[in-house]
Amino acid sequence: MTDTLVQATDLHKHFGNNRAVDGVSLHIKPGEIYGLVGSDGAGKTTTMRLLVGALLPNKGEIHVCGYDVLKQTELARSQIGYLSQRFSMYEDLSVLENIRFFAEVRGLSQTEWLPRSMEILEFVGLADFKDRRAGQLSGGMKQKLGLASALVTRPRLLLLDEPTTGVDPVTRQDFWQLVIKLVSMSPSPSGRGVRGEGVSVLISTPYMDEASRCHRVGFMKLGKIIAEDTPSNLRARLNGRVLELRGNPINTLRRIAHQDEDVEDVAAFGDKLHLRVKENAVKKVISRLTKQIKSQNAELIELRPVPPTLEDVFIALSDI
Amino acid sequence: MTPIISVQNLTRKFGDFVAVDHINFEVHKGEIVGYLGPNGSGKTTTIRMLLGLLKPSDGKATVLGYDVFKQSEDIRARVGYMSQKFAIYDDLTTLENLTFYGGVYGINDKARIAHTLELVGLKGHESTLTRDMSTGWRQRLSLGIALVHKPKLLFLDEPTSGVDPTARRAFWDLIYELAEGGVTILVTTHYMDEAEYCERVGVMREGKLLAMDTPTNLKRTVITGDVWEVFAHPLERGLEILSAMPGVERVGLAGDHLRVISQRVGKEALQNLLSRKKIRVEKIERGEPTLEDVFLALAR
Structure with missing residues (x-):
């Protein structure tokens, strides 16, 4: 038992001239939820495919649960559950039949698959729907079926590629509660369900509200991880440097903020502006802007320091 | 001033299913309004009615002063539409794509097309093949296509x-x-990240428009309690305890901490209860309400 479940070192994957993954190293601990955050084309999906051994790297080493993915591919894979972006299921098969299919493909025997499938369906909350055709499920339920299928082999590493695209916040909340329970070290209170000791989750997303739920986040850009830390530590990098400004007319406020020498960046967010200011300049900026806004006959509703968001941090990192 | 969009009791049924259920709202000139809801909540059905592509079962709507029932041609000639699913021809250049779609709208003026490219920040990239462009640039091109006929x-x-x-x-x-x-x-949109950029946001769920206001007002009026971020171990046990705590409106797991919303329960009360139940509390910090909190509160 090592204290690192995923150990990937200096991964490179090129497609022609495109360096899709350009020197990525990842170390994920048991019980950790790690978020790979970046835009389409940043290299998130390619990184996941390298980890499951579906693609061969041009360079680099990957160990999952101690197995070398390049040399012991099948052994490594047996430890991994993968929910891809385009998860497909058989719409005319029932929920249980779908899980059975995935279980049998992964080599589970007759005696194993049924109790395990029921346990997992119970865990994701689909037990009452086991006989329903997959095609009749709501979006959120389909997603849970996808998760259940990925869990049927009791993997120690779960890879989720943009799993909550297209679902509403209520469903997303449910989904995340499942993921967090899965990695949580304490057994479920009922003593039943899936025990999640040591399961790690690697999740990819372009959305900051998802990223903020992960234990640790790696910001990816052009095939590289440009920053990696816990969401709180990442936010702390900009502590005391983000101001929220509200008032009218917003375009005048924006222009005034832009002209201030200590304001590094002005971002419009609907009815408010977020200003990133130079270190230790908050007080100066507040007093200067307040005066400026008054002198230009604009209305100031509120100007105050706010806790930085992950979005503020991502943008600040991209500016460097 | 006449609103750009005016919707009264707009309703659309498909058999027994009410896709859009008596919604009312107005949008004024120069506003940026978000229409937030999950897939299947009635967003697209609403837009299709506003474009005159789908007949409402009940209610009224005008777009740019035209009746969506009777004057849909007038509406479609004056609005722009940009969708993720919009086809950009991969083996054409930016300029060729824009010229092609301009032609569809009857726009053949080269200066207009050049100006549109400049407007969306693609000047200098006229001869780039769209298949070589990043998602962000493709989105700009799609915007350019939606703008080429100068919609209002x-x-x-x-x-x-x-x-x-x-x-x-x-x-x-x-x-x-x-x-x-x-x-x-x-x-x-169904993304909170996107809705945050809008001046006003309408929240749709199951065909109903639950609220429409500025993000700031929505957060203020819907989330009347305080938000606390509780870092404690073990997390799951903490979740159970706080879920049962009187006065706590909502508790959710948020990665490595709990998010608590409550009007009456403050930091000390949370700290005391958890300590009494032998939960190790690392820290409790004040959080900011999010549009996701708003959505969850409204959906309840």
Whole structure:
């Protein structure tokens, strides 16, 4: 038992001239939820495919649960559950039949698959729907079926590629509660369900509200991880440097903020502006802007320091 | 001033299923309004009715002063529509794509097309093949296509899905410029990150428009309690205890901490109860309400 479940070192994957993954190293601990955050084309999906051994790297080493993915591919894979972006299921098969299919493909025997499938369906909350055709499920339920299928082999590493695209916040909340329970070290209170000791989750997303739920986040850009830390530590990098400004007319406020020498960046967010200011300049900026806004006959509703968001941090990192 | 969009009791049924259920709202000139809801909540059905592509079962709507029932041709000639699913020809260049779609609208003026490319920040990239462009740039081209006939009203369907915050910001800066120039914008999305950029946001769920206001007001009026971020171990046990705590409106797991919303229960009360139950509390910090909190509170 090592204290690192995923150990990937200096991964490179090129497609022609495109360096899709350009020197990525990842170390994920048991019980950790790690978020790979970046835009389409940043290299998130390619990184996941390298980890499951579906693609061969041009360079680099990957160990999952101690197995070398390049040399012991099948052994490594047996430890991994993968929910891809385009998860497909058989719409005319029932929920249980779908899980059975995935279980049998992964080599589970007759005696194993049924109790395990029921346990997992119970865990994701689909037990009452086991006989329903997959095609009749709501979006959120389909997603849970996808998760259940990925869990049927009791993997120690779960890879989720943009799993909550297209679902509403209520469903997303449910989904995340499942993921967090899965990695949580304490057994479920009922003593039943899936025990999640040591399961790690690697999740990819372009959305900051998802990223903020992960234990640790790696910001990816052009095939590289440009920053990696816990969401709180990442936010702390900009502590005391983000101001929220509200008032009218917003375009005048924006222009005034832009002209201030200590304001590094002005971002419009609907009815408010977020200003990133130079270190230790908050007080100066507040007093200067307040005066400026008054002198230009604009209305100031509120100007105050706010806790930085992950979005503020991502943008600040991209500016460097 | 006549509203750009005016919707009264607009309803659409498909058999027994009520896709859009008596919704009412107005959008004024130069506004950027978000229409937030999950897939299947009735967003697209609403837009299709506003474009005159689908007949309402009940209610009234006007767009740019035209009746959606009777004058849908007039509406469609004056609005722009940008969708994720919009076809950009991969083996054509930016300029060729824009020229092609301009032609569809009867726009053959080269200066207009050049100006549109400049407007969306693609000047200098006229001869780039679109298949070689990043998602962010393709989104700008799609916006250009939606703008080439100078619409007064623009419908954007999840315009910045799949891009990182830097590309999203750059795109929204364009949108703010358009709005400043008098274009009205309606954005449908199920992403909170996108809704945060809108001046007003309508929240849709199961065919009903639950609320419409500025993000700031929504957070203030819907989330009347305080938000606390509780870092404690073990987390799951903490969740159970706080879920049962009187006065706590909502507790959720948020990665490595709990998010608690409550009007009456403060930091000390949370700390005391958890300590009494032998939960190790690392820290409790004040959090900011999010649009997601708003959605969850309204959906309850």
